[in-house]
Amino acid sequence: MSTVGELRAAGYQHQPLRTEMRENLLAKLRAGEDPWPGLHGLEDTVIPQIERALIAGHDIVLLGERGQGKTRLLRTMVGLLDEWTPVISGSELGEHPYEPVTHASQAAAAMYGDDLRVSWKHRDERYAEKLATPDTSVADLIGDVDPMKVAEGRSLGDPETIHFGLVPRSHRGIVAINELPDLAERIQVAMLNVMEERDVQIRGYVLRLPLDVLVVASANPEDYTNRGRIITPLKDRFGAEIRTHYPLELDAEMAVIRQEAHLVAEVPEHLLEILARFTRNLRASSSVDQRSGVSARFAIAGAETVAAAALHRATRQGEDQAVARVVDLETAVDVLGGKIEFESGEEGRESEVLTHLLRTAVAETVRQRLRGLDLALLVDAIEAGAMVTTGEQVPAREFLAGLPVLGESELYTDIGDRLDATSDGELAGAIELALEGLYLARKIGKDTDGSETVYG
Template sequence: MADDNASRPTTLGALRDSGWVSRPVKQEIREHAIARIAAGEPLFTGVSGYEDTVMPQLENALLAGHDVIFLGERGQAKTRMIRSLTGLLDEWMPIIEGSEINDDPYNPVSRYAIDLVAEHGDATQIDWVHRDRRYGEKLATPDTSIADLIGEVDPIKVAEGRYLSDELTLHYGLVPRTNRGIFAMNELPDLAERIQVGLLNVLEERDIQIRGYKVRLPLDVILMASANPEDYTNRGRMITPLKDRFGSQIRTHYPLEVATEVAIMKQEARSLDISTPDGDISVSVPEYLGEVIATFSHLARSSNQVNQRSGVSVRLSVSNFEALSANALRRGLKAGERNVVARVDDLDALPASSQGKIEIESLEEGREGLILQTLIKGAVLTVFKDAVDPAQTRAVVDAFEEGAVAHTGEDITSDQLAGLVAEVEALREPVLALTGGDESPAALAAAVEFVLEGLHLSKRLNKDSSGSSATYRGRV
């Protein structure tokens, strides 16, 4: 983070002479939002699928100067959007040096800063804070207290000889320490109702009160919050006066299209490419298998065997994408391959990365695995029907009905599977259509197995499975 201190004023007098203008944080964010909207730029990057739904609402809220609460199930980028709003703040902001609550040099509110300016005037020292330090966040937990959020008496300061009536004995909480910035409360309904009351003044009167002190701190803060709709609307765990004080309520959602979910997976998933003394090993996932992963999540979100109130997070897709890649890497290491491409075989890794992220609703014990396997097969079949032209597979089915047999599994190398293209000439057309003309053994092997599995799930080929191995043959 570059910090050119030499070019910034260091005293209150120099700050005035520089022409710096103080403005409320909501106005500051509004001005930056206006500039980006006018330039046709997004408010922030790294969030996909909200361009026509959530973003217009958020832009409206920021232009209106509203505090915002995001409603949505888990894994809908609520926290990421809130954290990204720091990009709409000035990069650097002046404060009274030593201030715990980012006192505005022109309008200090803490006793410490007020006394310092009264004593030193224009010679008061100024410090500069980066916009990343102007963000505060708290996850609502049962043990969260008013002291955490607002403040409390500091016994150490009292022990130093100050009177309890002295404002300097206060230890400020997270909210005042985020003065002139953005404060976020995640999972707000989980905050105890008596603690929620402590936020009422922050949202409306824009000040705080600490115990019995006659202290009023007119805070300049924009409050953002996230909540699960079930908690927010059904359980009634968020007090009505607090709901009323948020200017905008924005509903988030999961990706509406498979392509959007695929883009998010690729953005968020960790690369599994590795370097070894013998050279680099690359791991890739074909576009059609990436679509299988995303489709699996979409099918889960519409399944009556999955608890929809708990949601099916996009994190499921990311974890499954990584698990698929990891299984492919493990298989490739055993086979001594340098260029590894994920195959249908590697989908066997998905149940382990899916359980715990999906709440299965089943009357029978132990059916979770079967339900997940059904969803995976449904995803493969859905993508197969979209990705492979039926006209290209008729000759493949004919070849297998005439006696062709294919063996697949983790112990079958890419070279062996790719060899099927030469043995069953009819496979070449649909396989090369999937690979985009890539004739490397790993790419051909992945496409061959996808075509065979798709034909089996379409009930056009038989499949005999034994552990991780399978044999495909004609149905006659």
């Protein structure tokens, strides 16, 4: 269908944006389809609030600390738009052929009638995102007079001299503003008419454009005092203010890491669990500034770092398979400290705090994964003088070859079975976890010298 006449003949019905999103959301819910793929840990808290807000047709502001999935939530709303929608060909604001709103489109509709040309826009093109910065101007968001058009001979009173900003260009779509408090207050004032009266004001022009746009925004609650604030009249115009949060359950935390981390080597499940527990311990620590939060990106970057350490070792030592082990966790701590904001009284103790909380996470994982497994034979062998050497450059086969012989015991196999180890690298990682657990339980000793670690 390439003309308005063909659209009408086909019985095409136009729906306002909010109606379109409401109907598509309800259709997904009826069909049992997840409208929010890739979002974990928010199913029973944040997402129902967002769904109710969209059904009500409200503009939304999400409040939460960094790394809580606010931007992903906003971008996922695109999936509630129709996949394709008709627009007037060449129209600046992507207007619907049945409802032209600019002077130029209205003139074209009057001239061509049912022969008005129609193009089709994909839903991805109906989402616009702006990171609010202090230098953002009214022209960026709303628009301004275009001096080039004036120079072409148009008069200043001609509406066609206006260059529209991001919000009008998002007509019939979603406009997302990240870190809204960073917008200067005078810029926020310019949004008031857009969100209530749905018109725009540009240098004295009052254009009664019936903008059909959903405004969504994100903000860190601390920004109200640190860098800026959302002015009260603008807050009042958002129909829904929704607080986000970090995953409440360990499984959801691990699911986020699996989904978001780009791993260059195999990272076993028990290491992902350690990183997830490590992150959650940091969020509960009084040594960490909880106002800035501990982002999910911390654990994601940690998983990517241990995977890189495994690939580095496999490449240098000629291993067939790169598998991350407990020894690689230290490499993550070395580079992730800068992602955490510590309380002022902890200056100089940052490494100590990180190391302690990582060891706590390892101990918790050992208790969970190896509960009920009798490691007494391994402890006895080490107490009898056996030593086990590992390190970030010790290959898995060399580590396994250096393990003490336990007679006919199947202990090493049992440890591997508990952690689903099927290769030398995975088995080495599983036994290394058991050794670290014994060390943390003070049943064996450990000495680290440079890149080499000896349990004995």
